[in-house]
Amino acid sequence: MAGSFLHIQIDKNLKLSLSRQVYEKIRDDILMGSLQPETRLPATRRLAKELEISRNVVMGAYDQLHAEGYIESSSGSYTRVADDTHYRQYRKTPKEIKILDVEGSSCDIEFKTGVPDLALFPRTLWGKYLKNAVKFARKEELTYDQPNGHEGFRKVLADYLYKSRGIRVLPSQIVITSGATQALFLTAKILYTDGCDAVLEDPGGYGVIEILKTAGFGLNPVKTNGTGFDISRMHFTRNTRLVYVTPSHQFPMGYTMPAATRIGLLKRLQDRDIYIVEDDYDSEFRYDGSPIHPLKALDPDRVIYIGSFSKVLSPALRIGYAVVPEKLIGRFSKLKQFSDAQSPLIDQIALKNFIQDGAFENHVYKMKKSYQKKRNILISTLKETFGSGVKIYGENAGIHIVAGFENRCFDLNGKLELCHNRVRIQSVEKHVINKGDHTHQLIFGYGNLTREEIVDGINKLNRFISVPGCS
Numbered sequence: 001m002a003g004s005f006l007h008i009q010i011d012k013n014l015k016l017s018l019s020r021q022v023y024e025k026i027r028d029d030i031l032m033g034s035l036q037p038e039t040r041l042p043a044t045r046r047l048a049k050e051l052e053i054s055r056n057v058v059m060g061a062y063d064q065l066h067a068e069g070y071i072e073s074s075s076g077s078y079t080r081v082a083d084d085t086h087y088r089q090y091r092k093t094p095k096e097i098k099i100l101d102v103e104g105s106s107c108d109i110e111f112k113t114g115v116p117d118l119a120l121f122p123r124t125l126w127g128k129y130l131k132n133a134v135k136f137a138r139k140e141e142l143t144y145d146q147p148n149g150h151e152g153f154r155k156v157l158a159d160y161l162y163k164s165r166g167i168r169v170l171p172s173q174i175v176i177t178s179g180a181t182q183a184l185f186l187t188a189k190i191l192y193t194d195g196c197d198a199v200l201e202d203p204g205g206y207g208v209i210e211i212l213k214t215a216g217f218g219l220n221p222v223k224t225n226g227t228g229f230d231i232s233r234m235h236f237t238r239n240t241r242l243v244y245v246t247p248s249h250q251f252p253m254g255y256t257m258p259a260a261t262r263i264g265l266l267k268r269l270q271d272r273d274i275y276i277v278e279d280d281y282d283s284e285f286r287y288d289g290s291p292i293h294p295l296k297a298l299d300p301d302r303v304i305y306i307g308s309f310s311k312v313l314s315p316a317l318r319i320g321y322a323v324v325p326e327k328l329i330g331r332f333s334k335l336k337q338f339s340d341a342q343s344p345l346i347d348q349i350a351l352k353n354f355i356q357d358g359a360f361e362n363h364v365y366k367m368k369k370s371y372q373k374k375r376n377i378l379i380s381t382l383k384e385t386f387g388s389g390v391k392i393y394g395e396n397a398g399i400h401i402v403a404g405f406e407n408r409c410f411d412l413n414g415k416l417e418l419c420h421n422r423v424r425i426q427s428v429e430k431h432v433i434n435k436g437d438h439t440h441q442l443i444f445g446y447g448n449l450t451r452e453e454i455v456d457g458i459n460k461l462n463r464f465i466s467v468p469g470c471s
Contacts, residue, residue: 149176188215228255254394399447409470
Protein backbone atom coordinates (compact mmCIF):
# COMPACT_ATOMS: atom_id res chain seq x y z
CA MET A 1 0.00 0.00 0.00
CA ALA A 2 2.60 2.54 1.08
CA GLY A 3 4.71 2.40 -2.09
CA SER A 4 2.02 2.10 -4.75
CA PHE A 5 1.16 5.81 -4.89
CA LEU A 6 4.69 6.96 -5.77
CA HIS A 7 4.55 6.00 -9.45
CA ILE A 8 8.29 6.44 -9.90
CA GLN A 9 9.55 5.82 -13.40
CA ILE A 10 13.25 5.07 -13.76
CA ASP A 11 15.04 5.79 -17.05
CA LYS A 12 18.43 4.15 -17.09
CA ASN A 13 19.35 5.97 -20.32
CA LEU A 14 19.30 9.40 -18.66
CA LYS A 15 22.55 11.07 -17.63
CA LEU A 16 20.87 11.78 -14.27
CA SER A 17 21.82 9.16 -11.66
CA LEU A 18 19.15 6.66 -10.54
CA SER A 19 19.37 7.94 -6.97
CA ARG A 20 18.79 11.51 -8.19
CA GLN A 21 15.77 10.40 -10.22
CA VAL A 22 14.17 8.76 -7.18
CA TYR A 23 14.98 11.78 -5.01
CA GLU A 24 13.53 14.32 -7.49
CA LYS A 25 10.31 12.37 -8.01
CA ILE A 26 9.59 12.10 -4.27
CA ARG A 27 10.68 15.71 -3.61
CA ASP A 28 8.43 17.04 -6.41
CA ASP A 29 5.42 15.05 -5.12
CA ILE A 30 5.98 16.44 -1.62
CA LEU A 31 6.32 20.04 -2.78
CA MET A 32 3.24 19.84 -5.02
CA GLY A 33 1.14 18.18 -2.31
CA SER A 34 0.74 14.77 -3.93
CA LEU A 35 2.45 13.39 -0.85
CA GLN A 36 0.86 15.02 2.18
CA PRO A 37 2.63 15.58 5.52
CA GLU A 38 2.66 12.45 7.71
CA THR A 39 2.29 10.22 4.62
CA ARG A 40 4.19 7.00 5.19
CA LEU A 41 6.85 6.16 2.60
CA PRO A 42 7.69 2.57 1.63
CA ALA A 43 10.68 0.86 3.16
CA THR A 44 13.85 1.17 1.14
CA ARG A 45 14.07 -2.58 0.51
CA ARG A 46 10.48 -2.75 -0.78
CA LEU A 47 10.79 0.30 -3.04
CA ALA A 48 14.06 -0.98 -4.47
CA LYS A 49 12.39 -4.28 -5.32
CA GLU A 50 9.43 -2.55 -7.00
CA LEU A 51 11.74 -0.35 -9.08
CA GLU A 52 14.17 -3.20 -9.79
CA ILE A 53 17.15 -1.16 -8.62
CA SER A 54 19.73 -1.48 -5.86
CA ARG A 55 18.60 -0.76 -2.32
CA ASN A 56 21.65 1.51 -1.95
CA VAL A 57 20.19 3.73 -4.69
CA VAL A 58 16.93 4.20 -2.74
CA MET A 59 18.82 4.69 0.52
CA GLY A 60 20.88 7.45 -1.12
CA ALA A 61 17.70 9.22 -2.26
CA TYR A 62 16.10 8.91 1.20
CA ASP A 63 19.27 10.19 2.86
CA GLN A 64 19.20 13.30 0.67
CA LEU A 65 15.50 13.92 1.32
CA HIS A 66 16.13 13.50 5.05
CA ALA A 67 19.12 15.88 4.98
CA GLU A 68 17.00 18.55 3.30
CA GLY A 69 14.11 18.08 5.73
CA TYR A 70 11.50 16.68 3.32
CA ILE A 71 11.13 13.42 5.24
CA GLU A 72 11.71 12.34 8.81
CA SER A 73 11.92 9.17 10.82
CA SER A 74 12.89 7.96 14.25
CA SER A 75 14.63 4.81 15.38
CA GLY A 76 12.37 1.79 14.90
CA SER A 77 9.69 3.87 13.20
CA TYR A 78 8.60 4.27 9.57
CA THR A 79 9.72 7.09 7.27
CA ARG A 80 7.12 9.81 6.68
CA VAL A 81 6.71 13.14 4.92
CA ALA A 82 7.69 16.07 7.16
CA ASP A 83 5.24 18.82 8.13
CA ASP A 84 5.02 22.16 6.27
CA THR A 85 6.68 20.90 3.09
CA HIS A 86 3.87 21.63 0.63
CA TYR A 87 4.56 24.64 -1.62
CA ARG A 88 1.66 25.13 -4.01
CA GLN A 89 3.56 27.61 -6.24
CA TYR A 90 6.17 24.96 -7.06
CA ARG A 91 6.36 23.79 -10.65
CA LYS A 92 8.52 20.94 -11.79
CA THR A 93 11.44 21.79 -14.04
CA PRO A 94 10.76 20.35 -17.50
CA LYS A 95 12.82 17.34 -18.42
CA GLU A 96 14.02 19.02 -21.60
CA ILE A 97 14.78 22.71 -21.91
CA LYS A 98 14.41 24.04 -25.42
CA ILE A 99 17.23 26.35 -26.41
CA LEU A 100 15.90 29.30 -28.36
CA ASP A 101 17.61 30.18 -31.57
CA VAL A 102 19.76 33.27 -31.13
CA GLU A 103 18.93 35.91 -33.71
CA GLY A 104 21.61 35.94 -36.36
CA SER A 105 23.10 32.61 -35.34
CA SER A 106 22.82 31.46 -38.96
CA CYS A 107 25.30 34.13 -40.10
CA ASP A 108 28.65 32.83 -41.33
CA ILE A 109 30.47 36.18 -41.46
CA GLU A 110 30.03 38.87 -38.81
CA PHE A 111 31.49 42.37 -39.07
CA LYS A 112 31.45 42.66 -35.29
CA THR A 113 33.07 45.56 -33.46
CA GLY A 114 35.40 45.23 -30.50
CA VAL A 115 36.56 41.65 -31.08
CA PRO A 116 40.28 41.08 -31.74
CA ASP A 117 41.71 38.38 -33.97
CA LEU A 118 41.15 35.41 -31.70
CA ALA A 119 43.15 33.15 -33.99
CA LEU A 120 46.24 35.21 -33.12
CA PHE A 121 45.75 34.95 -29.37
CA PRO A 122 49.10 33.59 -28.08
CA ARG A 123 47.64 30.45 -26.50
CA THR A 124 50.88 28.59 -25.87
CA LEU A 125 52.77 31.61 -24.58
CA TRP A 126 49.90 32.81 -22.41
CA GLY A 127 49.50 29.31 -21.05
CA LYS A 128 53.16 29.38 -20.04
CA TYR A 129 52.69 32.67 -18.17
CA LEU A 130 49.56 31.37 -16.44
CA LYS A 131 51.35 28.18 -15.42
CA ASN A 132 54.27 30.13 -13.99
CA ALA A 133 51.92 32.52 -12.21
CA VAL A 134 50.37 29.58 -10.39
CA LYS A 135 53.66 27.78 -9.84
CA PHE A 136 55.58 30.70 -8.37
CA ALA A 137 52.77 32.64 -6.68
CA ARG A 138 53.56 33.52 -3.10
CA LYS A 139 51.25 32.26 -0.38
CA GLU A 140 49.74 35.71 0.13
CA GLU A 141 48.98 35.94 -3.61
CA LEU A 142 46.63 32.97 -3.37
CA THR A 143 44.29 34.51 -0.82
CA TYR A 144 42.11 37.63 -0.67
CA ASP A 145 43.87 40.81 -1.70
CA GLN A 146 43.02 44.49 -1.67
CA PRO A 147 40.13 45.30 -4.07
CA ASN A 148 42.31 47.63 -6.17
CA GLY A 149 44.19 44.65 -7.58
CA HIS A 150 47.61 43.03 -7.40
CA GLU A 151 50.10 45.67 -6.31
CA GLY A 152 52.88 44.44 -8.58
CA PHE A 153 50.57 44.45 -11.59
CA ARG A 154 49.41 47.99 -10.82
CA LYS A 155 53.03 49.17 -10.62
CA VAL A 156 53.78 47.63 -14.02
CA LEU A 157 50.58 49.10 -15.46
CA ALA A 158 51.43 52.58 -14.11
CA ASP A 159 54.83 52.36 -15.79
CA TYR A 160 53.23 51.18 -19.05
CA LEU A 161 50.70 54.02 -19.06
CA TYR A 162 53.44 56.58 -18.58
CA LYS A 163 55.64 55.18 -21.34
CA SER A 164 52.85 54.61 -23.85
CA ARG A 165 50.37 57.41 -22.99
CA GLY A 166 52.24 59.99 -20.95
CA ILE A 167 49.95 59.45 -17.96
CA ARG A 168 51.73 60.02 -14.64
CA VAL A 169 49.85 58.00 -12.05
CA LEU A 170 50.54 56.31 -8.73
CA PRO A 171 49.74 52.58 -8.58
CA SER A 172 47.43 53.39 -5.65
CA GLN A 173 45.16 55.30 -8.05
CA ILE A 174 44.65 52.31 -10.35
CA VAL A 175 41.79 49.86 -9.77
CA ILE A 176 41.84 46.57 -11.68
CA THR A 177 38.36 45.63 -12.87
CA SER A 178 36.58 42.87 -14.76
CA GLY A 179 36.92 44.61 -18.10
CA ALA A 180 36.07 48.17 -19.08
CA THR A 181 32.37 47.41 -18.57
CA GLN A 182 32.78 47.05 -14.81
CA ALA A 183 35.09 50.06 -14.68
CA LEU A 184 32.43 52.24 -16.33
CA PHE A 185 29.60 50.86 -14.21
CA LEU A 186 31.50 51.44 -10.96
CA THR A 187 32.36 54.95 -12.13
CA ALA A 188 28.71 55.66 -12.87
CA LYS A 189 27.65 54.34 -9.46
CA ILE A 190 30.08 56.49 -7.44
CA LEU A 191 29.14 59.63 -9.40
CA TYR A 192 25.40 59.02 -9.35
CA THR A 193 23.04 61.31 -7.44
CA ASP A 194 19.25 61.44 -7.58
CA GLY A 195 18.02 62.99 -10.82
CA CYS A 196 21.52 63.33 -12.31
CA ASP A 197 22.42 63.22 -16.00
CA ALA A 198 25.42 62.40 -18.15
CA VAL A 199 26.72 64.24 -21.21
CA LEU A 200 27.91 61.84 -23.90
CA GLU A 201 28.78 61.64 -27.56
CA ASP A 202 26.04 60.91 -30.09
CA PRO A 203 26.56 58.50 -31.73
CA GLY A 204 28.35 56.67 -28.95
CA GLY A 205 28.66 53.10 -27.72
CA TYR A 206 25.38 51.20 -27.38
CA GLY A 207 26.78 49.40 -24.33
CA VAL A 208 27.78 52.70 -22.73
CA ILE A 209 24.29 54.09 -23.25
CA GLU A 210 22.76 51.04 -21.58
CA ILE A 211 25.21 51.12 -18.64
CA LEU A 212 24.49 54.76 -17.88
CA LYS A 213 20.74 54.23 -18.15
CA THR A 214 20.95 51.18 -15.88
CA ALA A 215 22.94 53.20 -13.33
CA GLY A 216 20.09 55.74 -13.29
CA PHE A 217 21.52 58.59 -15.36
CA GLY A 218 19.48 60.73 -17.66
CA LEU A 219 21.18 61.08 -21.04
CA ASN A 220 22.26 64.44 -22.44
CA PRO A 221 23.62 63.61 -25.93
CA VAL A 222 25.98 65.90 -27.85
CA LYS A 223 25.93 65.48 -31.62
CA THR A 224 29.34 64.89 -33.19
CA ASN A 225 30.55 67.14 -35.99
CA GLY A 226 33.21 66.53 -38.64
CA THR A 227 35.94 66.17 -36.02
CA GLY A 228 33.98 64.40 -33.30
CA PHE A 229 32.65 65.84 -30.04
CA ASP A 230 31.15 69.30 -30.67
CA ILE A 231 31.57 71.25 -27.42
CA SER A 232 29.59 74.17 -28.86
CA ARG A 233 26.50 71.94 -28.59
CA MET A 234 27.32 70.84 -25.05
CA HIS A 235 25.23 72.16 -22.19
CA PHE A 236 25.10 71.22 -18.54
CA THR A 237 22.26 71.10 -16.06
CA ARG A 238 22.44 71.51 -12.31
CA ASN A 239 22.50 67.73 -12.08
CA THR A 240 25.19 66.90 -14.66
CA ARG A 241 27.70 64.58 -13.01
CA LEU A 242 29.86 63.21 -15.82
CA VAL A 243 30.93 63.72 -19.42
CA TYR A 244 31.71 60.50 -21.30
CA VAL A 245 34.08 60.76 -24.28
CA THR A 246 36.34 58.59 -26.46
CA PRO A 247 38.80 61.29 -27.60
CA SER A 248 41.56 59.10 -29.02
CA HIS A 249 39.26 57.22 -31.40
CA GLN A 250 35.63 58.28 -31.14
CA PHE A 251 33.27 55.32 -31.19
CA PRO A 252 31.93 54.49 -33.67
CA MET A 253 32.88 57.26 -36.13
CA GLY A 254 36.62 57.13 -35.45
CA TYR A 255 37.38 60.84 -35.11
CA THR A 256 40.33 62.05 -33.04
CA MET A 257 39.45 64.92 -30.74
CA PRO A 258 41.66 67.94 -31.62
CA ALA A 259 43.82 69.52 -28.92
CA ALA A 260 41.74 72.70 -28.96
CA THR A 261 38.57 70.69 -28.28
CA ARG A 262 40.24 68.80 -25.44
CA ILE A 263 41.43 71.98 -23.79
CA GLY A 264 38.08 73.66 -24.40
CA LEU A 265 36.27 70.75 -22.75
CA LEU A 266 38.51 70.94 -19.69
CA LYS A 267 38.00 74.70 -19.44
CA ARG A 268 34.22 74.28 -19.57
CA LEU A 269 34.41 72.01 -16.52
CA GLN A 270 36.46 74.35 -14.34
CA ASP A 271 34.70 75.16 -11.06
CA ARG A 272 32.07 72.47 -11.76
CA ASP A 273 31.62 69.24 -9.83
CA ILE A 274 31.67 67.21 -13.04
CA TYR A 275 34.12 64.48 -14.03
CA ILE A 276 35.23 63.40 -17.48
CA VAL A 277 35.13 59.66 -18.13
CA GLU A 278 37.72 58.95 -20.83
CA ASP A 279 37.34 55.55 -22.48
CA ASP A 280 40.57 54.69 -24.30
CA TYR A 281 39.28 51.44 -25.73
CA ASP A 282 41.64 50.66 -28.63
CA SER A 283 44.41 53.27 -28.97
CA GLU A 284 47.13 50.58 -29.09
CA PHE A 285 46.11 50.10 -32.72
CA ARG A 286 46.94 53.44 -34.26
CA TYR A 287 48.35 53.12 -37.77
CA ASP A 288 49.81 56.61 -38.21
CA GLY A 289 52.14 57.51 -35.35
CA SER A 290 51.98 56.80 -31.64
CA PRO A 291 48.85 56.58 -29.45
CA ILE A 292 47.09 59.92 -28.90
CA HIS A 293 47.96 61.90 -25.76
CA PRO A 294 44.94 61.35 -23.49
CA LEU A 295 42.88 63.89 -21.57
CA LYS A 296 44.01 62.18 -18.37
CA ALA A 297 47.56 63.40 -19.00
CA LEU A 298 46.27 66.99 -19.21
CA ASP A 299 44.15 67.00 -16.06
CA PRO A 300 44.59 63.96 -13.79
CA ASP A 301 42.26 65.33 -11.11
CA ARG A 302 39.33 65.87 -13.47
CA VAL A 303 39.47 62.70 -15.59
CA ILE A 304 38.65 59.07 -14.83
CA TYR A 305 40.59 57.05 -17.40
CA ILE A 306 39.26 53.62 -18.43
CA GLY A 307 41.03 50.93 -20.41
CA SER A 308 41.14 47.17 -20.86
CA PHE A 309 43.08 44.33 -22.45
CA SER A 310 40.03 42.82 -24.14
CA LYS A 311 40.75 44.21 -27.60
CA VAL A 312 44.49 43.58 -27.42
CA LEU A 313 44.48 40.01 -26.08
CA SER A 314 41.02 38.52 -25.59
CA PRO A 315 37.64 39.56 -24.10
CA ALA A 316 37.72 36.24 -22.22
CA LEU A 317 40.47 37.55 -19.90
CA ARG A 318 38.14 40.17 -18.38
CA ILE A 319 40.96 42.42 -17.23
CA GLY A 320 40.33 46.16 -17.32
CA TYR A 321 41.28 49.11 -15.19
CA ALA A 322 40.29 52.57 -14.08
CA VAL A 323 42.75 55.36 -13.26
CA VAL A 324 40.87 57.31 -10.62
CA PRO A 325 41.48 60.82 -9.20
CA GLU A 326 42.80 60.76 -5.63
CA LYS A 327 39.60 62.38 -4.36
CA LEU A 328 37.49 59.41 -5.57
CA ILE A 329 39.80 56.44 -5.07
CA GLY A 330 38.50 55.52 -1.60
CA ARG A 331 34.86 55.33 -2.71
CA PHE A 332 35.80 53.54 -5.92
CA SER A 333 37.82 50.89 -4.06
CA LYS A 334 35.06 50.27 -1.54
CA LEU A 335 32.45 49.83 -4.28
CA LYS A 336 34.77 47.45 -6.12
CA GLN A 337 35.17 45.44 -2.93
CA PHE A 338 31.40 45.16 -2.46
CA SER A 339 30.96 44.34 -6.15
CA ASP A 340 33.16 41.23 -6.38
CA ALA A 341 35.90 41.54 -3.70
CA GLN A 342 38.68 41.50 -6.30
CA SER A 343 39.55 40.56 -9.86
CA PRO A 344 41.34 37.20 -10.37
CA LEU A 345 44.88 37.51 -9.01
CA ILE A 346 46.50 34.71 -11.01
CA ASP A 347 45.51 36.39 -14.28
CA GLN A 348 46.89 39.70 -13.02
CA ILE A 349 50.22 38.11 -12.08
CA ALA A 350 50.46 36.43 -15.48
CA LEU A 351 49.69 39.69 -17.30
CA LYS A 352 52.19 41.60 -15.13
CA ASN A 353 54.97 39.27 -16.22
CA PHE A 354 53.69 39.26 -19.81
CA ILE A 355 54.09 43.05 -19.94
CA GLN A 356 57.37 43.15 -18.00
CA ASP A 357 59.05 40.63 -20.29
CA GLY A 358 58.15 42.58 -23.44
CA ALA A 359 55.77 39.87 -24.70
CA PHE A 360 52.82 42.27 -24.60
CA GLU A 361 54.61 44.88 -26.71
CA ASN A 362 55.60 42.21 -29.22
CA HIS A 363 52.02 40.97 -29.40
CA VAL A 364 50.67 44.47 -30.01
CA TYR A 365 53.19 45.00 -32.81
CA LYS A 366 52.19 41.71 -34.45
CA MET A 367 48.48 42.53 -34.18
CA LYS A 368 48.96 46.03 -35.60
CA LYS A 369 50.64 44.64 -38.70
CA SER A 370 47.86 42.11 -39.20
CA TYR A 371 45.05 44.63 -38.64
CA GLN A 372 46.63 47.17 -40.95
CA LYS A 373 46.62 44.62 -43.77
CA LYS A 374 43.01 43.72 -43.04
CA ARG A 375 42.02 47.38 -42.92
CA ASN A 376 43.66 48.02 -46.29
CA ILE A 377 41.86 45.06 -47.88
CA LEU A 378 38.55 46.16 -46.37
CA ILE A 379 38.86 49.73 -47.65
CA SER A 380 40.13 48.75 -51.10
CA THR A 381 37.35 46.17 -51.51
CA LEU A 382 34.68 48.69 -50.47
CA LYS A 383 36.03 51.28 -52.93
CA GLU A 384 36.39 48.75 -55.75
CA THR A 385 32.85 47.53 -55.15
CA PHE A 386 31.02 50.82 -54.55
CA GLY A 387 33.38 53.39 -56.12
CA SER A 388 32.66 57.02 -55.30
CA GLY A 389 29.39 56.00 -53.66
CA VAL A 390 31.12 55.04 -50.42
CA LYS A 391 32.78 57.28 -47.82
CA ILE A 392 35.11 55.86 -45.18
CA TYR A 393 35.34 57.11 -41.57
CA GLY A 394 37.78 56.26 -38.79
CA GLU A 395 40.35 54.31 -40.77
CA ASN A 396 43.42 55.64 -38.91
CA ALA A 397 43.03 53.48 -35.82
CA GLY A 398 41.21 50.62 -34.19
CA ILE A 399 39.68 47.43 -35.58
CA HIS A 400 36.56 48.83 -37.24
CA ILE A 401 35.61 51.48 -39.76
CA VAL A 402 32.36 53.18 -40.68
CA ALA A 403 31.24 53.28 -44.31
CA GLY A 404 28.63 55.74 -45.52
CA PHE A 405 26.72 55.00 -48.75
CA GLU A 406 25.12 57.59 -51.04
CA ASN A 407 21.37 57.45 -51.59
CA ARG A 408 20.95 54.68 -49.03
CA CYS A 409 18.89 54.38 -45.88
CA PHE A 410 19.46 51.27 -43.79
CA ASP A 411 16.23 51.10 -41.86
CA LEU A 412 16.89 47.34 -41.63
CA ASN A 413 13.16 46.72 -41.27
CA GLY A 414 13.16 48.58 -37.98
CA LYS A 415 16.20 46.68 -36.71
CA LEU A 416 19.61 48.18 -35.98
CA GLU A 417 21.57 45.22 -37.30
CA LEU A 418 20.85 42.53 -39.83
CA CYS A 419 21.95 39.22 -41.23
CA HIS A 420 21.79 39.35 -45.04
CA ASN A 421 23.00 36.55 -47.26
CA ARG A 422 24.53 34.98 -44.10
CA VAL A 423 26.51 38.16 -43.33
CA ARG A 424 25.81 40.15 -40.13
CA ILE A 425 26.43 43.89 -39.85
CA GLN A 426 25.33 46.81 -37.66
CA SER A 427 23.98 50.20 -38.59
CA VAL A 428 25.55 53.23 -36.90
CA GLU A 429 21.98 54.01 -35.81
CA LYS A 430 22.28 51.27 -33.18
CA HIS A 431 24.64 53.56 -31.28
CA VAL A 432 22.62 56.78 -31.71
CA ILE A 433 20.35 58.38 -29.11
CA ASN A 434 18.72 61.01 -31.32
CA LYS A 435 18.22 58.80 -34.34
CA GLY A 436 17.93 59.75 -37.99
CA ASP A 437 21.24 61.25 -39.15
CA HIS A 438 23.24 58.03 -39.59
CA THR A 439 20.84 55.73 -41.43
CA HIS A 440 23.18 55.60 -44.46
CA GLN A 441 26.16 54.29 -42.48
CA LEU A 442 27.24 50.75 -41.57
CA ILE A 443 29.96 49.60 -39.15
CA PHE A 444 32.54 47.15 -40.47
CA GLY A 445 34.37 45.47 -37.58
CA TYR A 446 37.22 43.47 -39.07
CA GLY A 447 39.42 42.39 -36.17
CA ASN A 448 38.23 38.77 -35.98
CA LEU A 449 37.75 38.20 -39.72
CA THR A 450 40.22 36.71 -42.16
CA ARG A 451 41.10 38.66 -45.29
CA GLU A 452 39.09 36.16 -47.34
CA GLU A 453 36.04 36.62 -45.10
CA ILE A 454 36.28 40.41 -45.46
CA VAL A 455 36.18 40.23 -49.25
CA ASP A 456 33.51 37.51 -49.28
CA GLY A 457 31.37 39.44 -46.79
CA ILE A 458 31.39 42.62 -48.87
CA ASN A 459 30.59 40.70 -52.02
CA LYS A 460 27.61 39.08 -50.31
CA LEU A 461 26.38 42.47 -49.08
CA ASN A 462 26.87 44.08 -52.49
CA ARG A 463 23.34 43.62 -53.82
CA PHE A 464 21.74 44.69 -50.53
CA ILE A 465 23.83 47.86 -50.30
CA SER A 466 23.65 48.79 -54.00
CA VAL A 467 19.86 49.07 -54.16
CA PRO A 468 18.94 52.79 -53.68
CA GLY A 469 16.46 53.85 -51.02
CA CYS A 470 15.64 52.34 -47.61
CA SER A 471 16.06 48.68 -46.71
